Amino acid sequence: MNNMISAIKNNVQDRNSVAWKRLCDYVEKIAAEGNDEFSPVKELGPELFSQIYTLPETIATLKKVKRVWLYGSKLKRIPPEIGEMESLEYFDPYTSYDLHWFPYEIINCKKLKDSRVSTRALYGNFKNRKGFPILTNNPVRYEGNTVKCSICKKDMSWLDTNQLWVSLRIGTDVLPLLVNVCSSTCEAAIPAPPKDYIPHAHKGGSNLKQLRGDNDLSIEEFKQKYAHKIIDISSIEDQNEPAKSSTRT
């Protein structure tokens, strides 16, 4: 599977297209109206929406938006400016199968509690452990000639950044996040990933050792791993008599 890792492509969007211009206008409108929903497919219609592969950096102006609907999109990436959407509570890019990673800056959406992401598409997900593209030489480019350190926000040139992957819980899901760091001090400040994920930030690549995915486990291994979640039905039935004693603790 590892030899199927494909490099991340930059410049994914034709920014002169009608679809892109309509999307930028829509962002402006939602920002001006102080709307709390952002649902580009409703504004653009499915045909134009299918020509959208990233979101404009101006999403940073969507300070009132609580819910983002991107169901079935063809998005390949989300810009780091999503971290400035301070009211964001719900994020739904479900069935966006080309969306394999997210910018670390999404961690700044402090109110984000709920998400619906197609986890099978994600790098490093617990089912198939999809390989992480290699980040040696820091190949990912966002718009602009400089990039901000994801930790201390310092502006730096693309030559000065160090790009890493880290898997962290965001909303309902553990997401693979791309981090740009300016120094070893900032690298040390990256939070620790949850159990069952590569326990530190890393550069990806085919030599990276990941835990095996659930899809690779034998039935016995799967049972062992999830033993704590397997419930003995007979014991529940016992507890349910009388029914009122079944309160979960």
Ligand SMILES: [Zn+2]
């Ligand atoms: Zn820094």
